[in-house]
Amino acid sequence: MSSKTESSEKKLLLTNSCWKIGSNSPLLAGKERWVHGQIPLFRDNVSLRTAATVSIASLLLPQQQGWNVSRLQSLFHSSTVRDIRTLEVPRLTNQVDLSIWPFTTSGHYTAKSGYYFLSRHTDIYNMTPPLNSKFFRILWGLRIMPKWKIFLWKLFHNGLATVANLSYRGLAISDSCPSCNVEPETSQHLFRFCSIATAACQDGYNGLRLPVFVAILWAIWQGRNNKVFNGIAPDMPLIRSLQDKGIQQHYTFLANPIPLPRSLHVAPGPPGFLFAHFGTAFCGVPQLHLQVDGSWKKSSLLAGIAWVAEHVTTQTTEVQGGCIYAESPLVAEARACLGALIWAQSRGYCQILIYTDSDVLVRSLLHQDTQPISIAWTLNDIRSIGHQLQWCRILKVHRQQVQRAHDLANHVRLGHIPMDTM
Template sequence: MPKWKIFLWKLYHNGIATSANLSSRGLAISDTCPQCNMAPETSQHIFRRCHLATILWQSGQLGIQSNSNLDVDFQDWLIAWVHYFYQQDGYHGDRLPIFVATLWGIWQGRNKYVFNGVIQDLACIRSLVNQGIQQHFTYLAQPISKVHAWSADSGPPGFLFAHFGASFCGSPQAYIQVDGSWTPTSTSAGIAWVVDHISSHIREGQGSCIIAPSALSAEAKACLEALIWAQGHGLRHIMVYTDCEQLVQGLRHQGSQPNSIAWTLDDIRTIGQQFQWCRITKVSRLLVQQAHELATHMRKDKIPFQAF
C-alpha cells in the first residue's frame, strides 16, 4: 500500500518522528520512550527493544527474536528481513506483509498512546497488526491496474544481491570491490579486488592477469579470487561489490545461470557458504572504480600480481 511504502522509506532513512529524532532536531521534548520510560525512543528501541515490541515479535507468526544481535543497526536489520522474506517467499509471499504490518501496528499503537492517551497492551497491538494485514489484502483485491507489481527478478527497488553464509542478519567487517577488465581483441584479462577494512580503515588491493574468454568470465573470476583471499585472511563477514548484474543474477538463480561461467559460480557459492555472512551486491561502476582501475592496469601491463 502507498502508506506502507512511505512508512518503510521513512524507517529506512530514520525519518519517523520518534522522540529521539525530534529532540535531536531542537524540539524541547524528552527523548525518552513514552511507553516504558527506560531508554531514548529511537527506531531501534521502538521496534526491537521495547518490552511490548519484543513480546509481539516473539509470540507472532514470524517468531522473530527482535532483541538479539542488537549491535546491528535498525536500518540494516530492517532491510535484512525484507530481503530474507523476499528471497524465501517471493514478492507475493505471506510473511513480508506480516512483517510490515507488525512494524506498522507497533507505530500506530505508539501514536495512539502519545496523541490520544490510549494505553497499549499486547492485544491492542495485535489488533492493529491484523487491521493492517486486512487492509493489505483489500488493497491487493483492487483492479490490477491499480496495483504496481514487481518483476519476478527485480527484488525490492535498488537492491540486487546474492546472499550466502550461516546468518542472514549481520554487518560486514570489510567492503570488497571486484572487477574484471577484458577486451575482445585479446584473451588476456585483468582481475582485481580492493578491500576496505571497517575497523582499521585500511585499504588494500590485489589483482592479476589471467586468460578469460569474455568480460563476464573475468568478472566472475575476480569475485571468486576475492572470496578466496578474504577467507584466507580470516574474514567472516564481507560485503562484495560488483557492477555486473548478470553475475549476481546468475548467483541468485542457479537454473538460469550462464553456462560459460557455471563452474565459477558454483565455486563462488561453495566458498560463500563457508562465511558467516557474505553478500554479493550489484552496484554502480562508481562504487568499484578503484578495482576497475587496478584490473585495467593488470590487463595492460600483464603483471601477474600486485598489492598496495
C-alpha cells in the first residue's frame, strides 16, 4: 500500500470519530461531530456568527440538570432537538469530553471495526464487492475448516503464491509449472488444466459433496508445495493420500461442537444469581425493594421509565415514572435505575435492593472496561450513589419480577407523562 493511500485511509478513520459530551464541554456545537456522529443542523433563522460560536456547555442547564430544552428549540430543527435529548449527560459525576469510535459498542477503536468501516467506504479495501458478497456470505458460513476457507478466499482473489504470481511481483524465477513443467503455473492452470489436476478431479470427484471437491483442491496445492519445497514429485497416489487426509481432518473438525459465543463475563455468586453490589457493607437486610424498568419506542425515541418501591418495614408501596428521550432500550433501563437510586437516597434510604431484567446493565456495572459507551455516564452515576450507601445491590431477575414497573413504564410512555427531574 502506498504512503498516499495510507494517509487517506488514516484521515478517513480520524474524521469518522466523534465526541461523547462531558459535564462542561468547551466544544463548539456547530463544528464538531457530537450528535450521534453528526454535526447538528441549525435553524435557518440562526445567524452564521451564532452557529459558529455556540458552545455545547451553553446548551446545558446549570448544576448538571440536563439539556436546556428551550435553548435547543431556539437553535436547532425539531428532529435535531430530539436527537440531542437522547444523548446522556453526567448527573452526579464530573466527566470530560471523550473522543469515541462510533462503530463499536464500547466506543474504543478496534482493527476489526476499522477494517469493516473501510471495506464499505473505500474501493481499495473492498475485497467483497456487491456482486460477490453473496458468495462470501456462503463461504464464511460453510461448516468446513477455517484453513480451507482462507485457502478458497485466496484462490478466489488469485492470492496464492503460484510461480506466475511470484514472477509478476518481481521474483527472478521461472514461471513454469513445477508439477508438469509444460505451461506457466497460474491458478487456472494449476487447479484446472494441469495433468495432475485433471486426473485428480476425474478420479476423485463425483459432484455430490463440496468437502470432497475442496479436499481435492487442497491436496493439489499441498502436492505442488511438496514438489517446490521438498523436491517430491506429485503423483496420483500422493494426491489421493493428501485428499484422504484432508477429508479425515474435515470429519474430525465436524465432530467438534460449534463453540458458543462467550458471555461478557462470568457472573459472581451462586449459579443463577447475577448482581452488582456497592456500599460499605456486603451483607445486610434491605430497607427498600425497587423494581425498575424502561419502555422504549424506536420510531419516536420516547421512553417511559418507572420504578415501584416496596417499603420493608411499613409494607407499603410507592410508584414513580415519567418520560424521557433515549437512543435505545438499554439507555432507558439505565436511566430508570439511576432515577430510582436518586429518589431512594433523597428519602434517606441507605440499604436498597434493586430488581432489573437487564442482563447487560448488571454486567456493565460489574465490568467498567467493557461497558457500552452509550450509558457510560449513567453507569458512573449509579456507581457513585451506590458507593455512598451502606448497602446497595442491583439484581438481575426475570421479567415477571419487574412486571409492575414494566406496566407503569408503558403507561407513562403512552401517556407522555413528563419527568422534570430526569
